[in-house]
Amino acid sequence: MAQPTGDVAHQIAQLNAARNLVLGDAAFYPQIINGILPIVGPNAKLEVRRWGADFLAETFASPQLATAQKEQLAQNVLQSIQETMLLPETDAAVLQSLVQTAASLYPLIFRHIVNHPEDSQSWEKMNTIKQDILRRMDSFPCPVKICCVKFLQRVVQVQTPGLIADPRRPDQNETSLAIVPRNHAVLTIPHLEAEASGLLDRLLGVFQEETSDVLLVNATLNCLAPLIRTRQSIANKIINNVLDFYPAKHVRPPFTPAVRVGVKSMERTARALLIHILKKNPSHPLLGKIQVYIERLMQSRLEVVDDASRKRTLPVEPTDGLDNAKRARLDALTPPVLQIPPMLPGPAAYDKLFTLTQDHGLSSFDVKQLPPDLVVKIAVPLLAQVNPLMLTQAVDAIRNRYQAVTKEQNLARQQMQQTAAAADDDDDYEPEYQPMDVAENTAEEASAVVPEVPEFQPELVSLGPFVLPQPPPLSEEEAGEVGRSAVARVFSMINVAETDSPAKNKNQQQLGFARLAGSNFDRDAWVLLLTRLATRAPAGLEGGDKLGKKGSDRRQPTISDSIRETLFQYILEDFRGRLNIGITWLNEEWYNDRIQMKVAASKRSDEEESESTVVCHYDTWVMRLLEGILLYLDSRDIKVIVRFLSEIPEVTVNITQKVATLAKDPERVNLCVQALMYLIMFRPPAREMCLNTLEDIYQTYEDSRPAAGKILAKWRPQQTQPTEAVTNGASDAAQPAAQPAAQ
Template sequence: MAQSTDQVVDQVAQLNAARNLVLGDAALYPRIVSGILPIVGANARLELRRWGADFLAETFASPMLPTAQKQQLAPGVLQTIQEILGLPETDTAVLSSLVQTSASLYPLIFRHIVNHPEDNKTWETMNAIKQDILRKMDSFPCPVKICCIKFLQRVVQVQTPGLIADPRRPDQNETSLAVVPRTHALLAIPHLEAESSGLLDRLLGVFQEETSDPLIVNATLNCLAPLIRTRQSIANKIILTVLEFYPAKHVLPPFTPAVLVSVKSMERTARALLVNVMKKNPSHPLVGKMQMYIERLMQSRLEVTDDASRKRGLPLEPTDGLDNAKRARLDALTPPLLNIPHLPPGPTSFNQLFTLTQDVGLSSFDVKQLPPDLVVKITVPLLSQVNQSMLTQAVDAIRNRYQTITKEQNLKRQQQLAAAAAAADEDDDYEPDYDPMDVGENISEEATTVAAEVADLQHDLVSLGPFVLPQPPPLTEEEAGDVGRSAVARVFGMIDAADSTPSPAQSKSQQQLGFSRLAGSTFDRDAWVVLLTRLATRSPAGLESGDKGKGESTLSRRQTTISDSIRETLYRYILEDFRARLNIGIIWLNEEWYNDRVRMKEAASERDDQGDEEPTVALYYDTWALRLLDGFLPYLDSRDIKVLVRFLSEIPEVTIPITRRVASLAKDPERVNLCVQALMYLIMFRPPAREMCLNTLEDVYQTYEESRPAAGKILAKWRPQALPTPVETVTNGAAEPAPAAPQAEVQAPVISM
C-alpha cells in the first residue's frame, strides 16, 4: 500500500509538471489532454481522478485555448466523463469539476453536431451525461448542486433561439437553436425547445418553494443574468418569476442573525440583477414593475424583522444595575457591601487617599520590597477574580474622598481670600514703605513653605527629567517634492469630497470679493479650487528674480516640482470631465491671468529701477489657455455651444491664437455652426475682441464654403465690405443693380449659465 501511495505521489508530481507546461504554452493542450485521459479515468485512484477532473474543467474554461481546438478535443473527453459519473462517486471536488466541464463542453458538442450530423455516437454520449446530471442533481451536495445550476443555464442558453449577428458567417454566430438547420438529422428543434422550456421551469422552481437555500437562490440569480441579456424570448418570463420572489417570505422563524444575513444576501442579489437589467435596457416594458419590486424588498424585510428588532424579551438573569428591592423580587443575591473607613483629620497623603482597608499589617506593608515580576504574577490573577460590585464600590469611595478633599481646599482658599480682602479694607488708609528686600524675603519664605508641603504630599512620586524628542533629519529635494505632490493629491481629494453647490451666502460673498477673497474662508469646492490655483500661480511669485547661475537651476527645479506639477494635475483633472469641471478651468485661467499682470507690473518697476536691464517674466496664461482649449475642442459636438461660449465669455482675455483654435472647428462640416455662433457671441458681447473675431470670421467665410450662409449674415451687419459685390441683372436692355435681399436678423445664441 505504501508503494502504491508513493507511485500516486510521483504521478501527481508529473501531472503538475504537465499542467505547468500547458499554462506556459497553450499549443500543448491537445497532446497533454490525450495523454492524461488513460491515467485519470474511472479505474484510477481518487487523487488522480480529482486531479484529472480539475484539469479538464480548467482546460475547457481557459481563454488561452482557442474555441476551434476545444471543439476538436471535446468528443474525446466525453467517454471518460461518462465513466466517472457512472461510478458511485461521492467526492465533492470530482463531481463539481466534472459538472463544470460538462457545462463548458455542451455548447462545443452542440456546435460539433450541427456541423457533423453523422456523428451520432458523440451526441448520444453527451445526452447520457446530461440525463445523468439532471437525474442526480437533487441528491448532490450543495457545492455540486451550484455547478449543476450553471450546467442547466448553459443547456437552456444553447437550446433557445438566439440572435444572428451575421447570416453570411454562421461560424461566428453564438451557439443556439438559430444555427441549427431545419432538416438536421439528429437535432429536432421542437424537441430541443420543449426540453429547454422544462429545464428553465426547473431552474426557476427554486423561487416557488416554501423554504429556499440562500446559496442555491443566489447561484440561480447570478446565472439568470446571461439568459436575460442574450435570450429575449424567455427574458420576460424570467423577470416576472423573479418579481414574484420575496426572500423574507421563504425563510422560517426564528429570525436569527444568520437567517437575517441570508435574507439580506438574497435581496441584494435580486436587486443587483434587476438594476443591471434596467441599466442595460432603460426602455424595458417592465421597468416600472422592477422599481416597485426593489422598493417592496426593503419594506418586506422590515415587516418580517419588526418583532425581532423592536421588541426585547425579559432578562434571563438580574443585572448589576438593579436595586435591592428588584433583586428581592427576582431572587437575586445582594452583593456584599464594602466597609469604607473615614479619612483621618489633617492633611491627606496619596497613601491615605487610596487605602480602603483597616488591616494595620496590609496598610503598613511596603510593596516596593517585592520585585516587579513577582508583583505582575500576583496582580494578574487577582484582577481576574475581582468582584465587579466591590470594585465599583471602591472606585466610588475614592472618587467621593477626592471630591470631598477638593471641596474643603476650595472652601479654605475662599475663606483666606475673603479674610485678606477684609484686612485690606480695614487698613486702606495705611500705606507702608515699599522695600524690595522685604518682598524678596517674603517671596522666598512662601516658596520654601509651598515646596516643603508639595514634597510632603508627593514623597511617593518619582520625578522624571524632561524628555525632548530628537530633531528630524532635513528633507532632500526629492523627499520635499514627494511630500508636496502628496499634499496636492489630498487637496484634490478634498475637491471631490466637498459639496459642489455652496450655500448662497458663500457664493454671494465670493462674487463680491473677487480676487481679494480668502481661499480658506469657506470649506466648499470653490475654496479648495482657489487654494490649488493660488498654490500654482502665486506661490513662486518673486522667485524668478533671484541670483543667476547655480541658484537659478535650483529654483527652476523647485518651481517645476511645485507649480508646474499642480498645473499638470489641474489640467488632467479638468479634462477628465470638462463639461462638469469647466468652472474650475475658468477660475484657474483667471488666477493665471491676474498673476501674469501682477508679475509684469513688478517687472516694469524693476526695469525702471535698474535702467537698461530688462528682467524676463515667464507668462503662463496664454500657454495653459491654449492647452486647455486644445484638450477639449476635439470632443465638442454641435450641441456643446453652451460649453464653448461660456468658456470664451468668462476667460479674462481672448487672443488671436484662441480665435484660431475656434476657427479650426469649421474644418468639420457638422461643427461649422458651433464655430460661427461662438465667434458671433464674442463679436456682440466682447468689444475688445471684436476686430480679431471679425477677422477670424472673415477667414472662415473665405476658406470654408459650408460656413458662408451663417457667416454671411453676421458679416453683412458688422463688416459688409468683406462680402462680394452683388451680381447685376439686365432688365429691358439696360443694366440695373439687383435688388438687395432683405437683411436677416442676427441673434446671439441664448446661453443659460
C-alpha cells in the first residue's frame, strides 16, 4: 500500500535534517549512513529512493569523509545498490545517482579486496553491479549515459597499472593494478587488464560512430584527461583516437543552429584537452600531430564564421506576426483594443484598482456570495477563452494605475514631512502652557488644521512594551552543568583554532603579562582566557564560604575546578607540544595565590575578624602536572624537564623531591642530575634545596654518583670525601684477598 503524501513529506524533511547534520560535522556520516540504508532501500517510495541515491552519491564523493571510513561504509552500501539495480528501475534520477555512487565505490572496493582477499562476497557484489551497468548502458537515457561514461573511466583507471610512488608505503599509493600481488586469491591480473582494454575501446568508440551525441562526446573528452595524465601505458592510444576525431564529419544535415552549436562545443572541448596535455608536457612525442590538429580545428571554425558572414540576415518581423500594411492586404483581423476607464474617484482600494468595467451592476457584485467550487467551474473556462492581447492590455493598465497611486502617496507623504519640519523651525516663541478650560477648543482647531490623511493608509496601533518573563532560577547542580558545558565549548574552540606560523610569531610584537586575554583569536588567546577564568574570575569567592566552619568538611567542586581539571587533561595529552600552556597556567595560579594572600593579610591587619582561609592552588596543580609529565619522560627529554623547572614561578622542596624520583630508573638518572644541576646554576633561590636533594640522591643511588659527584665536588666538596674514602678502603681490603686466590 502506498504511503500517504504527508508521511513521505515528513520523512523527506527528517532526512534533510540528517543531511544538514553531516554537512556540518563529517563525524556523523557512519551513523547516518547505517541509519538511513533500511529507509531508502529498494522497497521505499520513489521520492525517498531519489533522496537516498542522491545522498549516497554525495557522501562518497565528499572530500570531508576520510578514505578509510568510505572503505568501511562501502561494504554496507553495496547490498542496497545491488538490490535497487536489480529492480526494473526506470527513474532517471535514481539511476543517475546510483551509477555515480558505483563509480566512487569501485576504487574503494578494489583496494579493500587487495588488502582482504578473504572478503570475496564484496567483490562479487561489485562485479554484479558493474555487469548490470555495462549491459544496460546503451538503453539508459542521456543523463544516465553520461554517468556511465564516468563509471567506465574509473574502471579503466583502476584496472590499468599505475606508478608506485613509494613501495614501502602501499597504503599511500594510487589504487591501480600495480598494487595487486601476483598470486592474489581473488583478483587475476591478466583478466582485469584485458577487461580494462575492452572497456577503453568501448569508451573511445563514441569517436568512431557516424552520428555522435554532443553530450556524450563532451563527457568522454572531459573524462580522458585523468587517464592521459596518470596512465602512460594507454595515453598515446587515447590521444591518437582524439586526433582522428573531427566533429564536423560526425553530424548529419540539415545544419541547423543547434547542430552548429554542438559542433562548436565538441571542437572547443577537444582543443582544450589537447592544450592541457601540451601544458603538462611541452616535449610530448605527439607534439607535431597535436599542433596540426589544433590548427585544423581553428581553420574549420574560421570557415564556419566566414560562411555565416556571407549569408543575409533574417528579416525584421513584427512581434505579433503582422504589421499594419500586411493586415490591410491580407484582410487580417486587427487585435481588439480594450477600453480602460479612469480609476474610480475616492480613496484608493484594491477593488477600485482592479475594476476595468464601466458596468456599475457588475462592479458592485460581491463574488464572496458564490461557493468556491462554482467560482472554479466558471473561472477555468473563462481563462481558457481569454484573448492574450486583451489580457496584456489589462495587466498594463493595472500596472500604470498602481504606479500613479504610489506616486501620489509618496508626494503626499513628502508634503506632510515638509509641513511638520516648517512648523518645528518657526522662530516665534510659543508658550507650551495651555489652560484646562480651552483644551477641547484647541483640539478641535488642531483637527481642522491638520491636513487629511488618505483613508487607504492603515492606522498605526501603538503597542505597549513587551517584557519577557523572568526565567526560573537555576539550582547549583544546573548552574554547574551549564558552566561545564560552556568550558567544553571553549575547549572545542582551542582544538579548532590554528596556531600562528613561526614567521608570523617572529614579526609579531610579543605582548606582556598584563595583555588582554582576547587580543588575538588564536589558540593561545583561548588558553589564556581559560586560565584567567579558572584563576582570576573566582578570586575572593572561594574563601568566602568559610571552609573551616562546622558542617562543611569538603568543599563543593566549582566551575574553576572543572576548568583546571580539563586543562590538566588537555596538557597531558601532548605535554611536549603544550608545555607552554602548562607554564602559562601555573604562572597565573601562582600570581593569583600571592594576590589573595596579600589581600587576606591586609584584611587581618585592618579589621579584627575571624581568620580568613586562602585556597592555594599552585602547589597542588604543579605537583599533579609534574607527576603526569615524569611518567612519560625518557632520557632524551632533558629540554622538556629543564624548561618546565626553569619557567615555573617557584621551585619548592616537594618539586625537587619529585624530580629525585627519576633517579630510581638507571636510564633516567642522568636526566635527573642534569635537571638539578641546571637549577643549581641558574636559580640561586632554589640552590640549597636542590643541593640537598642531589646529596640525598648521591647517598642513595650508586648509579648517580659519577654525575652527581662532579657537581657536589664543586658546590659541596666536604660531602663527597667520606664516601670516596669508604669506597677506596673497601677496594684496598679486597685486593689482598684477591691475590691468594689468583695465585
